Amino acid sequence: MQSNSFMNADAVESLVDEMAGKLWSLMNERAIQAPLLVGIRTGGVWLAEMLHQELGLEEPLGTLDISFYRDDFTRIGMNPEVHPSDLPVPVDDRHVVLIDDVLHTGRTMRAALNEIFDYGRPASVILACLVERRGRELPIQPDVVALHKEMKPGEHITLTGPEPLGLVIGTDSNRESRNGESGAEA
Protein backbone atom coordinates (compact mmCIF):
# COMPACT_ATOMS: atom_id res chain seq x y z
CA MET A 1 0.00 0.00 0.00
CA GLN A 2 1.22 3.47 -0.87
CA SER A 3 -0.03 6.54 0.91
CA ASN A 4 0.74 10.23 0.81
CA SER A 5 -0.08 12.94 3.25
CA PHE A 6 -2.99 15.04 2.02
CA MET A 7 -3.66 17.27 5.02
CA ASN A 8 -1.73 17.99 8.20
CA ALA A 9 -3.12 18.38 11.71
CA ASP A 10 -3.82 22.13 11.41
CA ALA A 11 -5.79 21.66 8.20
CA VAL A 12 -7.76 18.77 9.70
CA GLU A 13 -8.51 20.81 12.81
CA SER A 14 -9.95 23.64 10.74
CA LEU A 15 -12.14 21.06 8.98
CA VAL A 16 -13.33 19.92 12.40
CA ASP A 17 -14.13 23.56 13.27
CA GLU A 18 -16.18 23.73 10.10
CA MET A 19 -18.00 20.51 11.05
CA ALA A 20 -18.72 21.95 14.49
CA GLY A 21 -20.15 25.16 12.98
CA LYS A 22 -22.40 23.33 10.52
CA LEU A 23 -23.57 20.89 13.18
CA TRP A 24 -24.35 23.77 15.54
CA SER A 25 -26.49 25.54 12.88
CA LEU A 26 -28.32 22.33 12.01
CA MET A 27 -29.09 21.66 15.68
CA ASN A 28 -30.43 25.20 16.06
CA GLU A 29 -32.50 24.90 12.92
CA ARG A 30 -34.07 21.67 14.21
CA ALA A 31 -34.28 22.92 17.80
CA ILE A 32 -32.21 20.01 19.07
CA GLN A 33 -30.90 20.27 22.60
CA ALA A 34 -28.71 17.80 24.47
CA PRO A 35 -27.94 15.50 21.54
CA LEU A 36 -26.04 12.26 22.06
CA LEU A 37 -22.82 12.35 20.02
CA VAL A 38 -21.74 8.89 18.89
CA GLY A 39 -18.37 8.32 17.25
CA ILE A 40 -17.78 5.31 15.02
CA ARG A 41 -14.51 3.54 15.68
CA THR A 42 -11.80 4.49 15.18
CA GLY A 43 -11.58 7.85 13.41
CA GLY A 44 -15.13 8.86 14.24
CA VAL A 45 -14.37 8.59 17.96
CA TRP A 46 -11.47 11.06 17.71
CA LEU A 47 -13.70 13.50 15.83
CA ALA A 48 -16.61 13.02 18.24
CA GLU A 49 -14.32 13.87 21.18
CA MET A 50 -13.22 17.10 19.50
CA LEU A 51 -16.75 18.11 18.48
CA HIS A 52 -18.06 17.31 21.94
CA GLN A 53 -15.53 19.69 23.42
CA GLU A 54 -16.05 22.45 20.84
CA LEU A 55 -19.81 22.39 21.22
CA GLY A 56 -19.51 22.31 25.02
CA LEU A 57 -22.01 19.48 25.37
CA GLU A 58 -22.77 18.07 28.79
CA GLU A 59 -24.21 14.73 27.71
CA PRO A 60 -21.56 12.00 27.78
CA LEU A 61 -20.16 10.72 24.52
CA GLY A 62 -20.99 7.37 22.91
CA THR A 63 -18.78 5.07 20.83
CA LEU A 64 -19.82 2.39 18.36
CA ASP A 65 -17.80 -0.56 17.10
CA ILE A 66 -19.86 -1.92 14.21
CA SER A 67 -17.88 -5.19 13.86
CA PHE A 68 -20.89 -7.32 14.87
CA TYR A 69 -23.09 -5.60 12.27
CA ARG A 70 -20.84 -5.62 9.22
CA ASP A 71 -22.36 -6.97 6.01
CA ASP A 72 -19.08 -8.56 4.98
CA PHE A 73 -18.73 -10.92 7.99
CA THR A 74 -19.90 -13.70 5.66
CA ARG A 75 -16.94 -12.87 3.39
CA ILE A 76 -14.05 -11.80 5.61
CA GLY A 77 -14.84 -13.26 9.05
CA MET A 78 -14.39 -11.66 12.43
CA ASN A 79 -12.45 -8.47 12.93
CA PRO A 80 -9.70 -9.55 15.35
CA GLU A 81 -9.74 -6.17 17.10
CA VAL A 82 -13.25 -5.67 18.37
CA HIS A 83 -13.91 -3.08 21.05
CA PRO A 84 -17.08 -2.80 23.09
CA SER A 85 -19.67 -0.30 21.92
CA ASP A 86 -20.66 2.10 24.65
CA LEU A 87 -23.76 4.25 24.70
CA PRO A 88 -23.72 5.76 28.19
CA VAL A 89 -27.31 7.04 28.17
CA PRO A 90 -30.51 5.50 26.76
CA VAL A 91 -31.08 6.41 23.10
CA ASP A 92 -34.87 6.24 23.39
CA ASP A 93 -36.44 9.56 22.28
CA ARG A 94 -33.02 11.21 22.07
CA HIS A 95 -31.46 13.04 19.11
CA VAL A 96 -28.38 11.11 18.05
CA VAL A 97 -25.48 12.52 16.01
CA LEU A 98 -23.48 9.77 14.30
CA ILE A 99 -19.94 10.87 13.53
CA ASP A 100 -17.54 9.21 11.11
CA ASP A 101 -14.38 10.24 9.33
CA VAL A 102 -15.07 9.22 5.72
CA LEU A 103 -18.43 8.51 4.06
CA HIS A 104 -17.95 6.38 0.95
CA THR A 105 -20.11 3.32 0.25
CA GLY A 106 -22.51 3.95 3.14
CA ARG A 107 -22.21 0.37 4.40
CA THR A 108 -20.64 1.32 7.71
CA MET A 109 -23.47 3.76 8.31
CA ARG A 110 -26.06 1.08 7.53
CA ALA A 111 -24.41 -1.14 10.16
CA ALA A 112 -24.24 1.75 12.65
CA LEU A 113 -27.93 2.57 12.20
CA ASN A 114 -28.88 -1.05 12.80
CA GLU A 115 -26.76 -1.17 15.93
CA ILE A 116 -28.21 2.12 17.28
CA PHE A 117 -31.74 0.75 16.90
CA ASP A 118 -30.81 -2.31 18.96
CA TYR A 119 -30.22 0.09 21.84
CA GLY A 120 -33.62 1.77 21.49
CA ARG A 121 -35.67 4.15 19.34
CA PRO A 122 -33.98 7.53 18.89
CA ALA A 123 -36.02 10.68 18.16
CA SER A 124 -33.78 11.37 15.16
CA VAL A 125 -30.35 10.54 13.77
CA ILE A 126 -28.03 13.09 12.15
CA LEU A 127 -25.03 11.97 10.12
CA ALA A 128 -21.93 14.13 10.34
CA CYS A 129 -18.71 13.26 8.55
CA LEU A 130 -15.37 14.91 7.92
CA VAL A 131 -14.94 13.80 4.30
CA GLU A 132 -17.52 12.70 1.76
CA ARG A 133 -16.56 11.04 -1.50
CA ARG A 134 -18.58 9.57 -4.36
CA GLY A 135 -19.28 5.85 -4.52
CA ARG A 136 -22.41 5.33 -2.46
CA GLU A 137 -23.83 1.80 -2.67
CA LEU A 138 -26.77 2.52 -0.35
CA PRO A 139 -29.27 5.39 -0.13
CA ILE A 140 -27.49 7.14 2.74
CA GLN A 141 -26.56 10.85 2.66
CA PRO A 142 -24.74 13.03 5.20
CA ASP A 143 -26.33 15.99 6.99
CA VAL A 144 -23.02 17.64 7.85
CA VAL A 145 -19.85 17.44 5.72
CA ALA A 146 -16.63 19.43 6.03
CA LEU A 147 -14.99 18.32 2.79
CA HIS A 148 -16.25 16.82 -0.51
CA LYS A 149 -13.31 15.09 -2.17
CA GLU A 150 -13.09 13.88 -5.76
CA MET A 151 -11.07 10.68 -5.92
CA LYS A 152 -9.92 8.24 -8.57
CA PRO A 153 -11.10 4.63 -8.49
CA GLY A 154 -8.73 2.55 -6.33
CA GLU A 155 -7.75 5.56 -4.24
CA HIS A 156 -8.78 5.82 -0.64
CA ILE A 157 -8.62 8.52 1.98
CA THR A 158 -7.99 7.79 5.65
CA LEU A 159 -7.94 9.80 8.85
CA THR A 160 -4.83 9.00 10.88
CA GLY A 161 -4.36 9.93 14.52
CA PRO A 162 -5.22 10.67 17.19
CA GLU A 163 -1.97 12.63 17.79
CA PRO A 164 -1.39 14.30 15.41
CA LEU A 165 -4.45 14.07 13.19
CA GLY A 166 -3.87 13.85 9.46
CA LEU A 167 -5.55 12.84 6.22
CA VAL A 168 -3.68 10.50 3.90
CA ILE A 169 -4.52 9.35 0.39
CA GLY A 170 -3.35 5.95 -0.73
CA THR A 171 -3.88 3.22 -3.26
CA ASP A 172 -4.18 -0.45 -2.50
CA SER A 173 -5.13 -3.08 -5.03
CA ASN A 174 -6.28 -5.45 -2.29
CA ARG A 175 -8.82 -3.13 -0.78
CA GLU A 176 -11.51 -4.29 -3.20
CA SER A 177 -11.83 -7.59 -1.31
CA ARG A 178 -12.64 -5.76 1.92
CA ASN A 179 -15.48 -3.81 0.35
CA GLY A 180 -13.41 -0.64 0.56
CA GLU A 181 -14.28 -0.51 4.25
CA SER A 182 -11.31 -1.59 6.30
CA GLY A 183 -12.40 0.39 9.29
CA ALA A 184 -11.22 3.84 8.32
CA GLU A 185 -13.00 4.42 5.06
CA ALA A 186 -16.69 3.86 4.43
Next chain:
Amino acid sequence: MSRGPSLQLDDVGRLRHFLTIDGLNRELLTEILDTAEGFAGVSERTVKKVPLCRGKIVANLFFENSTRTRTTFELAGKRLSADVLNLNITASSTSKGETLLDTLRNLEAMHVDMFVVRHAVSGAAHFIARHADPGVGVINAGDGRHAHPTQAMLDMFTIRRHKGEFTGLRVAIVGDILHSRVARSQILALNTLGASEVRVIAPRTLLPVEARSLGVHIYHDMDEGIRDVDVVIMLRLQKERMQGAMLPSEHEYYRLFGLTEARLAAADSEAIVMHPGPINRGVEMASEVADGSRSVILQQVSYGIAVRMAVMSIIIGTQNQQGQDNKG
Protein backbone atom coordinates in the same frame (compact mmCIF):
# COMPACT_ATOMS: atom_id res chain seq x y z
CA MET B 1 -5.82 -36.00 8.15
CA SER B 2 -4.66 -33.59 10.86
CA ARG B 3 -4.63 -34.77 14.46
CA GLY B 4 -4.35 -33.31 17.93
CA PRO B 5 -4.16 -29.58 18.52
CA SER B 6 -3.48 -28.72 14.86
CA LEU B 7 -6.89 -30.14 14.03
CA GLN B 8 -8.44 -26.99 15.45
CA LEU B 9 -6.45 -24.50 13.35
CA ASP B 10 -6.46 -23.99 9.60
CA ASP B 11 -3.25 -23.62 7.58
CA VAL B 12 -2.99 -19.89 8.36
CA GLY B 13 -3.63 -20.34 12.10
CA ARG B 14 -7.29 -19.35 12.23
CA LEU B 15 -9.58 -21.18 14.65
CA ARG B 16 -11.67 -23.84 12.84
CA HIS B 17 -12.70 -25.84 15.91
CA PHE B 18 -12.29 -25.19 19.61
CA LEU B 19 -11.35 -28.51 21.18
CA THR B 20 -8.60 -27.81 23.70
CA ILE B 21 -6.46 -24.93 24.98
CA ASP B 22 -3.42 -27.09 24.19
CA GLY B 23 -1.56 -25.72 21.17
CA LEU B 24 -3.24 -22.30 21.12
CA ASN B 25 -0.98 -19.30 21.59
CA ARG B 26 -1.38 -16.24 23.75
CA GLU B 27 -2.47 -14.05 20.81
CA LEU B 28 -5.36 -16.35 19.98
CA LEU B 29 -6.52 -16.65 23.59
CA THR B 30 -6.31 -12.87 23.95
CA GLU B 31 -8.31 -12.42 20.75
CA ILE B 32 -11.07 -14.61 22.24
CA LEU B 33 -11.06 -12.55 25.45
CA ASP B 34 -11.10 -9.23 23.55
CA THR B 35 -13.94 -10.36 21.30
CA ALA B 36 -15.89 -11.51 24.36
CA GLU B 37 -15.39 -8.05 25.85
CA GLY B 38 -17.20 -6.67 22.81
CA PHE B 39 -20.10 -9.06 23.36
CA ALA B 40 -20.39 -8.48 27.10
CA GLY B 41 -22.33 -5.24 26.61
CA VAL B 42 -24.94 -6.87 24.36
CA SER B 43 -26.69 -8.39 27.40
CA GLU B 44 -27.40 -4.94 28.78
CA ARG B 45 -29.14 -3.54 25.70
CA THR B 46 -32.82 -3.34 24.73
CA VAL B 47 -32.23 -5.87 21.96
CA LYS B 48 -29.90 -8.52 23.38
CA LYS B 49 -28.91 -9.83 19.97
CA VAL B 50 -26.46 -9.10 17.16
CA PRO B 51 -27.08 -10.24 13.56
CA LEU B 52 -23.63 -11.81 13.08
CA CYS B 53 -24.63 -15.47 12.65
CA ARG B 54 -28.04 -14.97 11.07
CA GLY B 55 -28.96 -17.95 8.96
CA LYS B 56 -26.44 -20.26 10.65
CA ILE B 57 -27.50 -23.42 12.47
CA VAL B 58 -25.82 -24.52 15.70
CA ALA B 59 -26.58 -27.99 17.08
CA ASN B 60 -25.94 -28.61 20.77
CA LEU B 61 -25.04 -32.31 20.99
CA PHE B 62 -25.19 -33.18 24.65
CA PHE B 63 -24.37 -36.83 25.32
CA GLU B 64 -23.99 -35.97 29.00
CA ASN B 65 -26.26 -33.85 31.14
CA SER B 66 -25.44 -30.24 31.80
CA THR B 67 -27.86 -27.44 32.47
CA ARG B 68 -25.58 -24.43 32.80
CA THR B 69 -23.25 -25.17 29.90
CA ARG B 70 -26.05 -26.15 27.53
CA THR B 71 -28.18 -23.12 28.45
CA THR B 72 -25.33 -20.64 28.06
CA PHE B 73 -24.35 -22.16 24.69
CA GLU B 74 -27.98 -21.96 23.63
CA LEU B 75 -28.24 -18.31 24.68
CA ALA B 76 -24.89 -17.50 23.06
CA GLY B 77 -26.08 -18.96 19.74
CA LYS B 78 -29.40 -17.16 19.95
CA ARG B 79 -27.76 -13.82 20.78
CA LEU B 80 -25.70 -14.23 17.62
CA SER B 81 -29.01 -14.73 15.76
CA ALA B 82 -28.17 -18.35 14.86
CA ASP B 83 -30.84 -21.05 14.95
CA VAL B 84 -30.03 -23.40 17.82
CA LEU B 85 -31.01 -27.07 18.01
CA ASN B 86 -30.73 -28.85 21.33
CA LEU B 87 -30.26 -32.57 20.98
CA ASN B 88 -30.33 -34.72 24.03
CA ILE B 89 -28.63 -37.65 22.35
CA THR B 90 -28.74 -40.11 25.24
CA ALA B 91 -32.52 -40.00 25.04
CA SER B 92 -32.93 -40.25 21.27
CA SER B 93 -31.11 -41.88 18.38
CA THR B 94 -28.37 -43.81 20.16
CA SER B 95 -30.95 -45.69 22.17
CA LYS B 96 -32.44 -46.81 18.86
CA GLY B 97 -29.05 -48.12 17.73
CA GLU B 98 -27.99 -45.31 15.37
CA THR B 99 -24.22 -44.81 15.40
CA LEU B 100 -22.64 -41.46 16.24
CA LEU B 101 -21.47 -41.02 12.65
CA ASP B 102 -24.97 -41.65 11.33
CA THR B 103 -26.31 -39.02 13.71
CA LEU B 104 -23.66 -36.58 12.40
CA ARG B 105 -24.42 -37.30 8.76
CA ASN B 106 -28.11 -36.70 9.38
CA LEU B 107 -27.46 -33.36 11.04
CA GLU B 108 -25.09 -32.38 8.25
CA ALA B 109 -27.85 -33.19 5.76
CA MET B 110 -29.89 -30.56 7.62
CA HIS B 111 -27.04 -28.09 6.86
CA VAL B 112 -25.92 -27.60 10.43
CA ASP B 113 -22.90 -25.21 10.57
CA MET B 114 -21.62 -25.99 14.05
CA PHE B 115 -21.69 -28.79 16.62
CA VAL B 116 -21.30 -28.04 20.31
CA VAL B 117 -20.35 -31.38 21.87
CA ARG B 118 -20.50 -32.57 25.48
CA HIS B 119 -19.52 -36.20 26.02
CA ALA B 120 -18.42 -38.41 28.91
CA VAL B 121 -15.61 -39.93 26.84
CA SER B 122 -12.29 -38.06 26.49
CA GLY B 123 -11.58 -37.27 22.85
CA ALA B 124 -15.21 -37.36 21.69
CA ALA B 125 -15.16 -33.81 20.34
CA HIS B 126 -11.88 -34.49 18.48
CA PHE B 127 -13.45 -37.59 16.95
CA ILE B 128 -16.41 -35.57 15.75
CA ALA B 129 -14.19 -32.77 14.42
CA ARG B 130 -12.16 -35.30 12.44
CA HIS B 131 -15.21 -36.85 10.87
CA ALA B 132 -17.41 -33.80 10.39
CA ASP B 133 -17.81 -32.13 7.01
CA PRO B 134 -14.97 -29.59 6.45
CA GLY B 135 -17.48 -26.73 6.51
CA VAL B 136 -18.72 -27.62 10.00
CA GLY B 137 -17.09 -26.21 13.16
CA VAL B 138 -16.92 -28.18 16.41
CA ILE B 139 -16.75 -26.76 19.94
CA ASN B 140 -15.81 -29.01 22.83
CA ALA B 141 -18.23 -28.35 25.68
CA GLY B 142 -16.49 -30.89 27.91
CA ASP B 143 -15.12 -34.35 27.07
CA GLY B 144 -14.55 -36.88 29.85
CA ARG B 145 -11.56 -35.92 31.99
CA HIS B 146 -9.81 -34.27 29.08
CA ALA B 147 -10.82 -30.65 28.42
CA HIS B 148 -13.46 -28.00 28.84
CA PRO B 149 -11.90 -25.09 26.97
CA THR B 150 -14.82 -22.64 26.94
CA GLN B 151 -15.14 -22.98 30.74
CA ALA B 152 -11.43 -22.23 31.06
CA MET B 153 -11.78 -19.18 28.80
CA LEU B 154 -14.75 -17.81 30.73
CA ASP B 155 -12.67 -18.24 33.89
CA MET B 156 -9.81 -16.33 32.22
CA PHE B 157 -12.28 -13.63 31.21
CA THR B 158 -13.53 -13.39 34.80
CA ILE B 159 -9.97 -13.14 36.14
CA ARG B 160 -9.01 -10.47 33.59
CA ARG B 161 -12.14 -8.44 34.35
CA HIS B 162 -11.44 -8.43 38.07
CA LYS B 163 -7.65 -8.48 38.15
CA GLY B 164 -6.51 -6.85 34.91
CA GLU B 165 -3.40 -8.44 33.47
CA PHE B 166 -2.27 -12.01 34.17
CA THR B 167 1.38 -11.16 34.80
CA GLY B 168 2.03 -11.10 38.52
CA LEU B 169 -1.03 -13.17 39.42
CA ARG B 170 -0.97 -16.14 41.76
CA VAL B 171 -3.83 -18.53 41.18
CA ALA B 172 -4.77 -21.57 43.29
CA ILE B 173 -6.96 -24.36 41.92
CA VAL B 174 -8.38 -26.43 44.74
CA GLY B 175 -9.96 -29.85 44.88
CA ASP B 176 -10.63 -32.75 42.60
CA ILE B 177 -7.94 -32.21 39.96
CA LEU B 178 -7.94 -35.88 38.96
CA HIS B 179 -11.44 -35.91 37.51
CA SER B 180 -11.45 -32.32 36.37
CA ARG B 181 -11.33 -31.41 32.69
CA VAL B 182 -11.82 -27.84 33.85
CA ALA B 183 -8.60 -27.78 35.90
CA ARG B 184 -6.52 -29.14 33.03
CA SER B 185 -7.84 -26.47 30.65
CA GLN B 186 -7.44 -23.72 33.25
CA ILE B 187 -3.81 -24.62 33.96
CA LEU B 188 -2.97 -24.54 30.23
CA ALA B 189 -4.76 -21.22 29.75
CA LEU B 190 -3.19 -19.57 32.83
CA ASN B 191 0.31 -20.62 31.81
CA THR B 192 -0.24 -19.52 28.20
CA LEU B 193 -1.56 -16.13 29.30
CA GLY B 194 1.42 -15.61 31.58
CA ALA B 195 0.14 -15.98 35.14
CA SER B 196 3.08 -15.85 37.57
CA GLU B 197 2.21 -18.94 39.54
CA VAL B 198 -0.41 -21.66 39.28
CA ARG B 199 -0.89 -23.78 42.38
CA VAL B 200 -2.98 -26.88 42.72
CA ILE B 201 -4.18 -27.85 46.16
CA ALA B 202 -5.56 -31.36 46.49
CA PRO B 203 -5.42 -34.60 48.46
CA ARG B 204 -2.93 -37.08 46.98
CA THR B 205 -5.73 -39.36 45.85
CA LEU B 206 -7.33 -36.63 43.73
CA LEU B 207 -4.18 -35.57 41.88
CA PRO B 208 -3.25 -37.14 38.55
CA VAL B 209 0.25 -38.67 38.45
CA GLU B 210 1.31 -36.32 35.64
CA ALA B 211 0.23 -33.22 37.63
CA ARG B 212 3.77 -31.91 38.05
CA SER B 213 4.40 -31.89 34.32
CA LEU B 214 1.59 -29.36 33.84
CA GLY B 215 3.75 -26.55 35.21
CA VAL B 216 2.14 -26.06 38.60
CA HIS B 217 3.18 -25.98 42.24
CA ILE B 218 1.54 -28.75 44.23
CA TYR B 219 0.21 -28.37 47.75
CA HIS B 220 -1.54 -30.91 49.95
CA ASP B 221 -2.17 -28.43 52.73
CA MET B 222 -4.93 -25.94 52.08
CA ASP B 223 -3.76 -23.25 54.53
CA GLU B 224 -0.28 -23.30 53.08
CA GLY B 225 -1.40 -23.38 49.44
CA ILE B 226 -3.88 -20.55 49.64
CA ARG B 227 -1.43 -18.09 51.24
CA ASP B 228 -1.23 -14.75 49.37
CA VAL B 229 -3.00 -15.95 46.22
CA ASP B 230 -4.99 -13.45 44.10
CA VAL B 231 -7.50 -15.95 42.76
CA VAL B 232 -8.96 -19.09 44.37
CA ILE B 233 -10.69 -21.48 41.98
CA MET B 234 -12.65 -24.18 43.79
CA LEU B 235 -13.57 -27.33 41.87
CA ARG B 236 -16.61 -29.50 42.32
CA LEU B 237 -16.08 -32.85 43.99
CA GLN B 238 -17.13 -35.17 41.17
CA LYS B 239 -18.78 -37.86 43.20
CA GLU B 240 -20.37 -39.44 40.12
CA ARG B 241 -16.95 -40.08 38.57
CA MET B 242 -15.34 -41.58 41.67
CA GLN B 243 -14.75 -45.26 42.01
CA GLY B 244 -13.49 -46.77 45.23
CA ALA B 245 -12.38 -45.04 48.38
CA MET B 246 -10.69 -41.85 47.19
CA LEU B 247 -11.96 -39.86 50.13
CA PRO B 248 -12.67 -40.83 53.73
CA SER B 249 -15.89 -38.75 53.75
CA GLU B 250 -17.32 -35.46 52.50
CA HIS B 251 -17.13 -34.17 56.03
CA GLU B 252 -13.45 -35.00 56.24
CA TYR B 253 -12.85 -33.39 52.84
CA TYR B 254 -14.54 -30.19 53.97
CA ARG B 255 -12.48 -30.15 57.16
CA LEU B 256 -9.23 -30.41 55.17
CA PHE B 257 -9.96 -28.63 51.87
CA GLY B 258 -13.24 -26.75 52.28
CA LEU B 259 -13.04 -22.98 51.72
CA THR B 260 -14.23 -21.06 54.76
CA GLU B 261 -14.00 -17.35 55.58
CA ALA B 262 -11.27 -18.18 58.11
CA ARG B 263 -9.18 -20.00 55.50
CA LEU B 264 -9.77 -17.31 52.87
CA ALA B 265 -8.22 -14.77 55.23
CA ALA B 266 -4.78 -16.19 54.36
CA ALA B 267 -5.22 -15.26 50.68
CA ASP B 268 -4.55 -11.75 49.38
CA SER B 269 -7.03 -9.26 50.85
CA GLU B 270 -8.36 -8.54 47.33
CA ALA B 271 -8.55 -12.19 46.31
CA ILE B 272 -11.57 -13.40 44.32
CA VAL B 273 -13.27 -16.78 44.69
CA MET B 274 -14.44 -18.75 41.67
CA HIS B 275 -16.26 -22.06 41.10
CA PRO B 276 -17.39 -23.56 37.77
CA GLY B 277 -20.60 -24.81 39.39
CA PRO B 278 -22.67 -26.56 40.45
CA ILE B 279 -21.49 -25.94 44.03
CA ASN B 280 -21.76 -28.55 46.74
CA ARG B 281 -22.32 -26.20 49.66
CA GLY B 282 -20.63 -27.39 52.82
CA VAL B 283 -18.41 -29.78 50.82
CA GLU B 284 -16.14 -27.57 48.70
CA MET B 285 -16.99 -24.27 50.31
CA ALA B 286 -19.03 -22.66 53.02
CA SER B 287 -22.21 -20.88 51.98
CA GLU B 288 -20.89 -17.65 53.50
CA VAL B 289 -17.98 -17.76 51.03
CA ALA B 290 -20.10 -18.76 48.02
CA ASP B 291 -22.50 -15.89 48.69
CA GLY B 292 -19.85 -13.51 50.07
CA SER B 293 -18.38 -10.32 48.65
CA ARG B 294 -15.28 -12.04 47.22
CA SER B 295 -17.31 -14.56 45.26
CA VAL B 296 -17.60 -13.93 41.50
CA ILE B 297 -19.37 -17.24 40.84
CA LEU B 298 -22.50 -15.72 39.31
CA GLN B 299 -20.49 -13.28 37.19
CA GLN B 300 -18.75 -16.36 35.76
CA VAL B 301 -22.11 -17.55 34.45
CA SER B 302 -22.90 -14.19 32.78
CA TYR B 303 -19.43 -13.95 31.26
CA GLY B 304 -19.84 -17.50 29.97
CA ILE B 305 -22.40 -16.28 27.44
CA ALA B 306 -20.11 -13.55 26.06
CA VAL B 307 -17.13 -15.91 25.86
CA ARG B 308 -19.15 -18.58 24.05
CA MET B 309 -20.46 -15.94 21.63
CA ALA B 310 -16.84 -14.98 20.93
CA VAL B 311 -15.69 -18.54 20.24
CA MET B 312 -18.73 -19.33 18.08
CA SER B 313 -18.43 -16.16 16.00
CA ILE B 314 -14.67 -16.52 15.49
CA ILE B 315 -15.14 -20.09 14.21
CA ILE B 316 -18.03 -19.14 11.96
CA GLY B 317 -15.92 -16.22 10.72
CA THR B 318 -13.14 -18.67 9.80
CA GLN B 319 -15.66 -20.80 7.89
CA ASN B 320 -16.82 -17.70 6.03
CA GLN B 321 -13.25 -16.82 5.10
CA GLN B 322 -12.55 -20.38 3.98
CA GLY B 323 -15.65 -20.32 1.81
CA GLN B 324 -14.33 -17.11 0.29
CA ASP B 325 -10.81 -18.54 -0.19
CA ASN B 326 -12.24 -21.55 -2.01
CA LYS B 327 -14.23 -19.29 -4.33
CA GLY B 328 -11.37 -17.02 -5.16
